[in-house]
Amino acid sequence: MSQKFEEKPGEGTVKLRVRRGVGSDPATDRFDEFVVPMEKGMVVLNAIHYIQAHLDPSLSARWNCKAGRCGSCSAEINGRPRLMCKTPVESIEGDVVVEPMKAFPRLKDIVTDVDANWKVAAMIPPFTPKPGAGEIFRFYQQDVDRSREFRRCIECFLCQDVCHVVREHEADYVGPRWVVKAASLDMHPMDGLNRSKFMKDKGGLGYCNITKCCQEICPEHIVITDDAIIPEKERVVDREYDPLVWVYRHLRGSKEAEAQSFRATGGAP
């Protein structure tokens, strides 16, 4: 066993400052302080559970797997969007400050309403096997590997939280999570759609100015900007702005039309 945690102090206490409040009501908005005993290897979620069990059962928090797999316990810890279950208390200097994600409306305390994501998800043209794909697909591991990274996404929505475009609510941009989704479908070896026109017109991809904040905080280490957003932007440029492609497509009829008409006809496979 590595000594990583054993070297750190196992005793003592840690102070948490937790942001409380109900909905958007400013009258209820406040910080509460709690002192929690330190344990070796403890993560912020352990401390939150300690508060609920021993200090204040009315504290609301969302969690599920406690193993970094489900993406439920997203919060802003000392100002940085992180999963509470994957943030060791020992990694934080001074008091631990826990706040809700600010890009989303608060439900209660550190729990936010992430429903808007499902409406956005429903806009993205879904996986559609290309014609002639057959019942049993044949493709190769290299084809899988291109899209594999994007499928690590646990939908914690921390990238949406950190994205200043989403956060300031001023633009109709789907946000990093949903660009990753589109990229994962576009790079699926058997997918027959092209989502460039959608990403340009409805997805608001142009609003992203590549500040790369999302890829810095992704707990799954998906290189969101470099591997998903930039290739999707390039795709839009190639397909939507290249004059030769434009002329060719105009004469021949376009594959993008399929992607657009897909939602219109409500066509699920």
Place this chain on the structure above:
Amino acid sequence: MWSSKSERVEVKVDEKSFEEKVCDVLVIGGGGAGLRAAIEAHDKKANTLVVCKSLLGKAHTVMAEGGIAAALGNVDPEDGWQVHFSDTIVEGQYLSNWRMAEIFAKEAIERVYELERYGALFDRTPEGKISQRPFGAHTYRRLCHIGDRTGLELIRTLEDQVIARGIPFMDEVMVTSIIKDGGGGRAAAALGIDIRTGMLILFRFKAVILATGGCGKVYEVTSNSYESTGDGVSMAYRAGAELMDMEMIQFHPTGMIYPAGVRGMLVTEAVRGEGGILTNAKGERFMTKYDPKRMELSARDVVARAIYSEIVAGRGTKNGAVYLDISHRGADYIKKKLPSMYDQFLEFAGVDITKERMEVAPTVHYQMGGVRVDPETGETSVRGIYAAGEVASGLHGGNRLGGNSLSDILVFGRRAGGAAADVAAGMDVPEFDRKELESEVGRVLSPFSSAGNANPFYLKEAIAKNMWKHVGIMRNEADLTAGLKELEAISTEARKSKAVGARAYNQSWLDTLQVWDMILVSEAIIRSALERKESRGAHTRSDFPEKSEEWLMNIITVQKGEKMTHELRPVPKLPPELAALIKE
């Protein structure tokens, strides 16, 4: 696109009022079984509604790692459904329902290809087919996989399908009870809580599908999520349904042990599938003693008992574990085939598994028992209630094979969804029993007016510690009886459990209701374990160490009056043509 206001929070909640929702088919649970059921019911034109306790896509299915078992024969062409069927029956220690195992082994193949057509990206063979890896007690290489994140890919793929079809869902809704029709024969409605607002919701339906998963949280050391508190088993039992083989709780051989905060977290069987080696503190490869033929890839019950025995005999590490080593496969291979395990150990324990050994010990993983269902349709013994996935029993018998749960949820989720939709097509929404609803509303809201002051968080802990101590891998009558006695004391205390604060997102309220379910499920487990006086599969009795022919029985648990009663029912005999397929 993005709003700063929530639609669901700023709702004023009246004391006892509730919202009413009407549908043809209500699916309770948003894991693989629930979503696959919903897709099928929707495709069969039933007006379908999915409700789930966590956010959509967070259900315990995401935790499944190693793969989905189906006899595609892509890597080992000798494989076929017949061998998969035999493996399932034999390793289930002959407690499985043969018809369920037959349907399962046959249909799992098509369900995997279907999942691929839905967009899942499986790892490939060099010929471009779906790759399959070896797993414990599967005769052939059979587990189709997506690295070690098969469950995540499965649930995300089904989630995409649900969203693309526009199937309505309500997440963060906890269903507490099923309400019958006036005659008491058929399920007619379900009562639930919108967790975000605390508002009660009455769901009226023609058929309901329980896809609520398992009950691992009744144990202290478990790989299970917060959600797995056995609510589905509890509400089915309270509605009068028969439970079966509740004593059969799977201990996964390898869970993390250190640091304390992650104790019980799963270490996928794929580590052993990819060549991982188990050793004790003395460096002995101890599986040579327990199963020299299959070694680390023996059945889960065998490996879990072996690890347990080594630790009890004093050959464990100082943390009370044994070692699991995969470092000989090299860093590149490990990072590619077991990326989550690599991250998990590095991030939570500071261990680099490409260089160091892991410390592992058994962790509660799965309930083989559950609500008894009809093999063809998934209908329970109460008309109108269907069950699929971990909440249902019958397929896995005394021990579930790794990878069989993911194919289980697709095969039987689809069947339950189809059967529920068929039934719904020929009927009207039944009337529900208003008296029963009234008494349920009273029960659900009672924690707020509790005269007592018991803390549900402590109660949860007390239940889990009691089960771990008295109803673990190695059982005997004295321990089980002591466990039952302690559970009764906890139960008395739990009646005084108190919910604190307003109703919206109120953990102490939800936990109180879950504590009641956990007590009921624990009682069913203990009583069934007392009943089965032999050692079979995951159920080991030190006072009855032998397996006995006489015990080829399913143990049925059913409520009679207020009393929990048991009945022994012989396991249905295999027809000759299927018996001929069995190879031990």
